[in-house]
Structures are given as C-alpha cells and as structure tokens.
Amino acid sequence: MQVCQTNQQVSDLVSTWRLAGKSVAFVPTMGGLHQGHLSLVEQAKQQADNVIVSIFVNPTQFGENEDFEQYPNTLKEDLKQLEALQVAGVFTPDAQQMYPDGFSTNIKAGHLAEGLCGEKRPGYFDGVVQIVHRLFEIISPDIAIFGQKDYQQLLVIKQMVSEYSLPIKILSADIVREADGLAMSTRNQYLSAKERTEAAHLYRILVQLKQDVLSNKTVDSAILNAEQSLAKHFKIDYLSVLDANTLSATTDNTTKIAILCAVFLGSTRLIDNIIFHPKQTT
Numbered sequence: 549m550q551v552c553q554t555n556q557q558v559s560d561l562v563s564t565w566r567l568a569g570k571s572v573a574f575v576p577t578m579g580g581l582h583q584g585h586l587s588l589v590e591q592a593k594q595q596a597d598n599v600i601v602s603i604f605v606n607p608t609q610f611g612e613n614e615d616f617e618q619y620p621n622t623l624k625e626d627l628k629q630l631e632a633l634q635v636a637g638v639f640t641p642d643a644q645q646m647y648p649d650g651f652s653t654n655i656k657a658g659h660l661a662e663g664l665c666g667e668k669r670p671g672y673f674d675g676v677v678q679i680v681h682r683l684f685e686i687i688s689p690d691i692a693i694f695g696q697k698d699y700q701q702l703l704v705i706k707q708m709v710s711e712y713s714l715p716i717k718i719l720s721a722d723i724v725r726e727a728d729g730l731a732m733s734t735r736n737q738y739l740s741a742k743e744r745t746e747a748a749h750l751y752r753i754l755v756q757l758k759q760d761v762l763s764n765k766t767v768d769s770a771i772l773n774a775e776q777s778l779a780k781h782f783k784i785d786y787l788s789v790l791d792a793n794t795l796s797a798t799t800d801n802t803t804k805i806a807i808l809c810a811v812f813l814g815s816t817r818l819i820d821n822i823i824f825h826p827k828q829t830t
C-alpha cells in the first residue's frame with residue numbers, strides 16, 4: 549500500500565496504474581475510520597482494479613462553532629485497517645496541499661444543497677463540493693463511492709458531477725449500523741456511555757415513522773408523532789419526509805421517499821435517514 553502525502557505523489561501513482569491499464573475507484577474520507585468507511589472500500593474493491601482512499605479533515609466544511617479542532621485523528625489505526633483490506637493507495641494531504649496559498653478557484657454546491665443540512669450548516673456543502681472536486685481533479689478516478697449515511701451529500705455530489713460533466717461514476721453504499729441500529733459515525737466517539745444508549749432511539753423512531761407513512765397516515769401527522777418521540781431524547785435540528793430524488797415535497801409521482809433527520813444529543817450532532825419506496829396502490 550502506497551501512502552502519498554502530496555498531490556504530485558498521488559497523481560504520479562495513479563498515472564502508473566493508468567499506464568498499466570488499471571481502473572481506479574476512490575473513497576474520500578475524513579479518517580476516524582469505522583466499519584461504515586470500510587464497507588465503502590470493500591465495494592470499491594469489487595468495482596475497480598485499484599482502490600485509493602483519501603484521509604483529510606477538510607476545514608472548509610466546518611462552521612465556526614463546529615468540531616474541526618477536536619475531530620478524531622486516528623491515522624495510524626486507519627492505515628492499519630486499510631492495509632489489511634489491501635488498498636492500493638492512501639492519500640493523506642495536509643491543508644497546504646489542498647489549498648495552497650492563493651488558491652482561489654471556488655465551485656459552489658447546486659440547489660440540492662439548499663435545505664436540511666445545507667440550511668442548518670451554512671457553507672457546509674460548498675466546502676464539501678470544493679474538496680471533492682479538488683480531489684477528483686488530482687486523482688481522476690473512474691469511480692467514486694459515497695455513503696448513503698450522508699444522503700444529501702450524495703445527491704449534491706451527483707449533481708456536481710453531472711453539471712460539471714465529470715467523467716466519474718458515483719456509486720452509493722448502504723448505511724452500516726451498530727447492533728442497536730445507531731448509524732456508525734466517527735462522531736459517535738463523542739457520546740458519553742449514557743448518551744450512547746440514548747442514541748439508539750433515533751433509528752427506532754425513524755423506522756416507526758417509515759411504518760406510519762406506509763400505513764397511509766398523512767405525512768404531517770406521521771412527522772408530528774415522530775417529533776414528539778424524538779423530543780423525549782434529543783434536540784431536533786430537522787426532520788423531513790421528502791421525495792428522495794428531488795428533496796422537495798412528495799407528490800403522487802414520487803417513486804422513492806426519504807426520511808431525513810438531524811438531532812443533537814448534548815453537543816453531538818447525529819444524522820440519519822431511511823430511503824424507501826412508497827406503498828404501491830395498484
């Protein structure tokens with residue numbers, strides 16, 4: 549496994565693979581790797597000859613009062629896990645590599661970034677598309693894999709790739725959960741033991757909301773029920789039931805529904821979602 553710290557090293561590495569006729573799948577991460585990240589790597593291995601993983605905690609996607617300074621750094625452990633999966637390359641740039649002095653080209657997230665996390669974390673998706681576009685430019689993968697855990701991010705990236713006509717296929721991977729249903733996240737490390745137990749209610753309540761929507765309750769009354777349940781355990785940041793393709797209100801033409809939620813447990817922000825098909829009426 550080759551570990552590259554500079555843009556030059558990683559683009560040289562990918563060039564040698566290209567010369568050897570190898571296809572390349574890319575998994576961008578911020579490190580603090582867990583089984584969710586590793587499932588993306590497993591999927592990447594099935595899709596291409598060589599897999600490259602990036603580890604970079606991107607400062608431009610954190611707001612002023614967010615957790616950039618305390619974001620877990622487990623690089624040594626992360627590299628061990630990637631080595632065990634026989635990843636071909638890892639890219640661990642510093643901020644100077646990603647944003648050299650004077651770097652000023654900025655691309656903006658499209659309209660799918662407007663609500664939900666985009667509204668609650670102003671500038672967040674602009675930071676995400678900026679770093680992903682930069683990494684795509686340097687690595688030029690054939691395929692890149694993102695988790696459904698960050699569902700809005702997945703759509704925003706797909707929109708960027710489509711609107712900038714980037715020759716990269718975007719694939720998504722299912723959410724990997726703990727035994728009690730909590731979606732795995734690097735940020736789960738922030739939870740106290742008591743909070744960690746409490747956190748399991750999030751997925752349970754979203755599953756109930758899905759059942760309510762499928763049993764023909766109105767979306768508004770189903771959301772109201774779920775909000776009352778969530779409020780017993782969390783401070784709700786948002787809870788929405790939307791068309792999963794457009795992130796706008798569901799209509800009779802909706803073919804996929806998204807329940808999307810962000811809550812605070814103490815100072816830790818948890819996000820989760822469930823994507824499902826509406827009940828067939830015929």
Ligand code: AMP
Nearest residue numbers: 577578584694695697698722723724732
């Ligand atoms: P992050 O390091 O949090 O930026 O995440 C890197 C990638 O891993 C993103 O595409 C995430 O959506 C994905 N990811 C994070 N947690 C999970 C999970 N529990 N299951 C599947 N994918 C995940």
